[in-house]
Amino acid sequence: MNDFIKCPRGTKDILPFNSRKWHDIESEAHNILASYGYEEVRTPIFEETKLFERGIGEDTDVVNKEMYSFIDQGNRQLTLRPEGTAGVVRCLIENQLYKNKINRLWYYGPMFRYERPQSGRQRQFHQLGIECIGSDDARADFEIISIAWNLFCSLKIDNLSIEINSIGDYQDRAQYVKALSIFFRDNQDLLDEESISRINKNPLRILDSKNPIIKELIKKAPMLPEFLGERSKQHFNQLCKYLSNSNIPYIVNPRLVRGLDYYTYTAFEIKAKSLGAQDTICGGGRYNNLIQQLGGPSIPAVGCGIGIERLLLIYNRKEYIKPLDFVVISLDEKSNDYSIQIFNSLQSMGFNVQSSLNEGKVQKQLKKAIESKAKACIIVGEREINNNIVNVKWLKSKENVEIKIEELRKIKKIYSSKIFIS
Incomplete structure (x- = not known):
């Protein structure tokens, strides 16, 4: 018995007593998404590698360090999906789903990233994704946040906080990136080697640093809201108003920048205080340029992803199992x-x-x-x-x-x- 094969590091078996909780969350999600008129889409678990390089960004940690990529027998460069939005956008373009309609779509399934396994972080993890494609109205941003919030409320999960920010359009962000590059270059002696390499490539990624010294430095860095144009401000203010009018609590976090390059305007995270360092159970935002970036027409979109493994860590609904008759x-x-x-x-x-x-x-x-x-x-x-x-x-x-x-x-x-x- 000493040579039995174990599941790979960073993966877990879902045993019968746990699978009932998974079904509970999945069933609740299906019901809520249907009530908002969202339809399921299923895309392949692996895609061409260039889809993620172009969609997520070649300078991101996901693409540089975390993707499971391989060359198949036909000499094709393929990657196990590290997230779901790029695949949904590829599906939308390839099947021309965008014609004369707003697409309200959701997906669910395993994703793969080579990360250091810890509580709430695995190399194979499951994600529920929600996408509203075809509208640049701030009501669509509100709808996505509202669906996620209502799902968590229906699962009786409390002690949550919503953090939101606007990262502006590409012009706003270009000005911010320029200011950020100057700031970090002036403080280069406090940066580690990895952060120094990012100053010219993508200084936004330095904001994700876990280095305590750099985290203190970031507190003094320029903040994105200072560089927002009128359109970005108006969009963000509308979203804040919709959330306030609906009694959905939120905090404006001017330092919030999501880790994927395709975001524009809205960025948000929903966090569970009880989870410690890995406290984000839902993250998302608007990606108005991604569809065109991947070869489709210019169509605005907004969406989010919910991490199921992290959600299960705080999901404590009393289990009910119908006994045998x-x-x-x-x-x-x-x-x-x-x-x-x-x-x-x-x-x-x-x-x-x-x-x-x-x-x-x-x-x-x-x-x-x-x-x-x-x-x-x-x-x-x-x-x-x-x-x-x-x-x-x-x-x-x-x-x-x-x-x-x-x-x-x-x-x-x-x-x-x-x-x-x-």
């Missing part, structure tokens, strides 16, 4: 055909049923049924087959009831007349 026990191999007939009939009536596959005496199988919290056992043996009956043993009251096989539907009435205390 019946366990069907065969006393011998000759009884299997008859037990399957009963099993199928009960399933078709909507009961939760399980076949006991345990070998051994009937008392042992009954004990297993009691441990599973089933309501009743149906015992199938030679006597039941010869007399065409169904022998029902209610486990709480220890009462036995026999029903003719052709009258098995009567069991619904008998079942509903019983009072069970879990």
Whole structure:
């Protein structure tokens, strides 16, 4: 047993007792997204590498350090998707979904980044993405934030904060990047080697530094709002008004800059205070230039991604598992055909049923049924087959009831007349 194969570092198995929580979150998300008129889109897990290089940005950590890229047998350069927006945009362009309509889309699935595994951060992680494509109205930004907020509220997750900022359009940001480059160049002696290399390439990425000395320096750096044009300010003020009027709490964080290059105007994060360093459970913003950047027409868009693994760390809804109604026990191999007939009939009536596959005496199988919290056992043996009956043993009251096989539907009435205390 010493040489058994483990799952790769940075990945996790989702075991049955955890998968129920996943289903709970997924079901809640489906319901809320449907109520806003959003439709699901499914894209490949791997795409051409250049999609992410052009979409996310060649100077980002994601592209430079974190992507799982490979060359396939046809000599194609491919990458396991590190995020979902670029793939959705590629799908939109390729299938011309953008014609004469606003697309409200969502996606869900695994993403892949080579990062140092820690609580809330894995190399394979799952993301729920929400995209509103085709409108530059601040109401679309509000809609995306509202959906995420309402999902978290419906899951009864509290102690959350929404941080928002405007990173302006490309012209606003170009001025800011210029000022930031000058600031960091003047303070180059306080920067580490990696940050120095970013001064000319992309000084915005220095703002993501975890280095304590650089974090202190960043507090003195120019702030983006000082460089916003009138259009950017107006868009941001409208969003703030919509959030305030809807009683959705938010904090303006002038230092907030998302880690992907495609963002324009709105950037936001929803954070959970209890998660510590990896506290962002949802992040997003507007990406008005990405579609054109990837070969499509000029179409504005806004969206966000929700990290499911991090969400699960703070999701504490009491689990409810519907217990089994019946366990069907065969006393011998000759009884299997008859037990399957009963099993199928009960399933078709909507009961939760399980076949006991345990070998051994009937008392042992009954004990297993009691441990599973089933309501009743149906015992199938030679006597039941010869007399065409169904022998029902209610486990709480220890009462036995026999029903003719052709009258098995009567069991619904008998079942509903019983009072069970879990």
